[in-house]
Amino acid sequence: MSANPAAEIARLREEIRRHDNLYYVAAAPEISDREYDRLMERLKQLEAAHPELVTSDSPTQRIGDQPVSELPSVAHRVPMLSIENTYSLEELKKYQERVEKLLPGEPIEWVVELKVDGVAAALIYEEGILTHGITRGDGRTGDDITHNVRTIKNVPLKLHGKSVPPLLEVRGEIYMTNSDLVKLNQEQKEKGEPPFANTRNVTAGSVRQLDPRICAARRLRFFVHSVGMTEGLKAKTHVEFLEAIRGYGLQPTPMYELFSSFDAAVAHCEEVIEELHELDFEIDGLVLKVNRFDQRERLGATSKCPRWVIAYKFEKYEATTRLNDIRVQVGKTGTITPVADLEPVELAGTTVSRASLHNADEIERKDVRVGDTVVVEKAGKIIPHVVRVEKHLRKGPLRKFVFPTRCPECETKLVKDEGGVYIRCPNLNCPAQVKERIRYFAGRNAMDIEGLGDKLVEQLVSTGLVKTCGDLYRLEDRQDRLLNLERMGRKSVDNLLSGIEASKSRGLARLLNALSIRHVGARVAQVLAGHFHSMDKLLEASVEELSAVNEVGPIIAQSVYDFLHGKFGRETIADLQSLGVKMKAEKTAAGPRPLEGKTLVITGTLKNYSRDQIEELITQHGGHAASSVSKNTDYVVAGEKAGSKLEKARKLGVAVLNEKEFEEMIR
Numbered sequence: 001m002s003a004n005p006a007a008e009i010a011r012l013r014e015e016i017r018r019h020d021n022l023y024y025v026a027a028a029p030e031i032s033d034r035e036y037d038r039l040m041e042r043l044k045q046l047e048a049a050h051p052e053l054v055t056s057d058s059p060t061q062r063i064g065d066q067p068v069s070e071l072p073s074v075a076h077r078v079p080m081l082s083i084e085n086t087y088s089l090e091e092l093k094k095y096q097e098r099v100e101k102l103l104p105g106e107p108i109e110w111v112v113e114l115k116v117d118g119v120a121a122a123l124i125y126e127e128g129i130l131t132h133g134i135t136r137g138d139g140r141t142g143d144d145i146t147h148n149v150r151t152i153k154n155v156p157l158k159l160h161g162k163s164v165p166p167l168l169e170v171r172g173e174i175y176m177t178n179s180d181l182v183k184l185n186q187e188q189k190e191k192g193e194p195p196f197a198n199t200r201n202v203t204a205g206s207v208r209q210l211d212p213r214i215c216a217a218r219r220l221r222f223f224v225h226s227v228g229m230t231e232g233l234k235a236k237t238h239v240e241f242l243e244a245i246r247g248y249g250l251q252p253t254p255m256y257e258l259f260s261s262f263d264a265a266v267a268h269c270e271e272v273i274e275e276l277h278e279l280d281f282e283i284d285g286l287v288l289k290v291n292r293f294d295q296r297e298r299l300g301a302t303s304k305c306p307r308w309v310i311a312y313k314f315e316k317y318e319a320t321t322r323l324n325d326i327r328v329q330v331g332k333t334g335t336i337t338p339v340a341d342l343e344p345v346e347l348a349g350t351t352v353s354r355a356s357l358h359n360a361d362e363i364e365r366k367d368v369r370v371g372d373t374v375v376v377e378k379a380g381k382i383i384p385h386v387v388r389v390e391k392h393l394r395k396g397p398l399r400k401f402v403f404p405t406r407c408p409e410c411e412t413k414l415v416k417d418e419g420g421v422y423i424r425c426p427n428l429n430c431p432a433q434v435k436e437r438i439r440y441f442a443g444r445n446a447m448d449i450e451g452l453g454d455k456l457v458e459q460l461v462s463t464g465l466v467k468t469c470g471d472l473y474r475l476e477d478r479q480d481r482l483l484n485l486e487r488m489g490r491k492s493v494d495n496l497l498s499g500i501e502a503s504k505s506r507g508l509a510r511l512l513n514a515l516s517i518r519h520v521g522a523r524v525a526q527v528l529a530g531h532f533h534s535m536d537k538l539l540e541a542s543v544e545e546l547s548a549v550n551e552v553g554p555i556i557a558q559s560v561y562d563f564l565h566g567k568f569g570r571e572t573i574a575d576l577q578s579l580g581v582k583m584k585a586e587k588t589a590a591g592p593r594p595l596e597g598k599t600l601v602i603t604g605t606l607k608n609y610s611r612d613q614i615e616e617l618i619t620q621h622g623g624h625a626a627s628s629v630s631k632n633t634d635y636v637v638a639g640e641k642a643g644s645k646l647e648k649a650r651k652l653g654v655a656v657l658n659e660k661e662f663e664e665m666i667r
Helices: 005-025 033-049 089-102 178-190 199-207 212-216 238-247 262-273 293-299 360-366 431-441 454-462 469-483 490-503 508-514 522-532 535-540 543-547 553-565 567-578 611-620 644-652 659-666
Strands: 073-075 084-086 110-116 119-126 129-135 141-143 167-175 221-231 257-259 283-290 309-313 316-330 336-347 350-356 373-379 385-389 599-603 624-626 635-638 655-657
Touching (some): 084 089, 089 309, 110 221, 119 199, 178 199, 199 212, 221 238, 262 283, 283 293, 350 373, 350 385, 360 385, 469 490, 469 567, 508 522, 535 553, 535 567, 553 567, 599 644, 635 644, 635 659, 644 655
Parallel strands (some): 599 624, 635 655
Antiparallel strands (some): 073 141, 110 257, 110 283, 119 167, 316 336, 316 373, 336 350, 373 385
């Protein structure tokens, strides 16, 4: 045995705590599982030989030997108030106005965090030692779940560092990852027990178990998002608090961002919703918080909610179905995107038969295979995506999906983004890319070319009539060949050419969006056009000048610069200029805006518009397109197979328009 067991025990505990932090918090393990197990086995041996040296904060004491007899109630030292919720950008704007009215003239920084869908809890550390874990309960009193919190591997039993506050209460969310739910349900199947429906239900049931061994087997985790009662905490802002607790060995909610304006924070929210598929845990919204603690104190709280925080939530819908096939498609920038062909299933009032699998890494991470039963989710405005595979329902061995190494359209060898996850076809003349670029260029959100639909684009590219965006403006000289295309009579040709000519005057913002520059969508295009006003000014801008524009940043700036100064981009812009395409920012159109100040929600399938197209129309006419129905909704535009949103509108007495009535309104 050790000559100095106390010293070796202390060293082992410190080393194990460090490796726990590296593995569960930093996601940067330094040793293998076997090496970690050896450290733990040695510590257990020493503590068994010297029971007088065992302490409650030892890594060996994560799981108690005996179940508790009950969950006592514990009063919160500071009430755990609920958060005000909103489902619309309009209500977010009203919240901003209320806060700014209470802090007149003061600059306000905003932090945006993920709203993790788990179980709220408070952890209390006294002199750095975990003493209590308490559920939120009714906000004033919660259940004592200390015995279960101690089993959560990324919750330190003893805080790191020498200058920890004498009293520190952190609040956050206990949660389970989707990949751990997959493993748990496989284990349930092997034991002949029923599977769990979702991660939140498992978490809620696990933290209230009397036997901590059950909770330990569920592999729960904890994110910190707030501060409760403290003594000696030096942080003056929320971001400083999050960085401080990271140093103590606790894990703050990931992907938090600090913004100097509310508008930038809201724009970030819209971007994050598009990235939900990258997360292995469930979120049901985003949280916007005032960063400075002194401003929070002055804002105070109502009887129910703090005034310095609001949750921007979105409705989520899930369905389970069979994956019939995985196909890959080539996008306008060459991205090879895998798409799941599904057994049709009802989701959010529409029938879904396809879902995005996003990239090769995601297929590998989720172990998605043809023939699997999968959970499909739709949240907010994003397209449906596969959340997880129900592996416990997998029947027999299924073949792993092999991602292609060559473009399915032009056979060019595919390349992976440096430091990224996307695989691309580098051939800019790839027929699939050309079709997608032309289709996007002509779309309602871009150059809005009337009469140029998907089928016509297919014919124009496949016959060689159109190889570049500029070729669209040369069709005037190729009318005879246009007349030879399927379903193209003289009237159709005249309408098409008229639409192409009209598109020359769409303005700089629409053009920038239409050019298929990586990372540039309608919003960024508007920001760039509003700042530089002309293509000439944009071409003169350096990467640093582009990056300095609010809402742009270094990645987008580099992408824009590379396109504008690369051979393909330079030639495309010069060609379009020579053909008379206007490249200056369009002036705001005068005249009536019939939807000014109105909030509209779209539901069901429309005959004449995609979702993006009708939302663009709403914006053009002064309205706001929201994703969910509330008492503040002015109109719901209902297409075929409209579902729960239509029912909710009727219950709330919201006016319902069909497609024709909507068109009459904007005329």
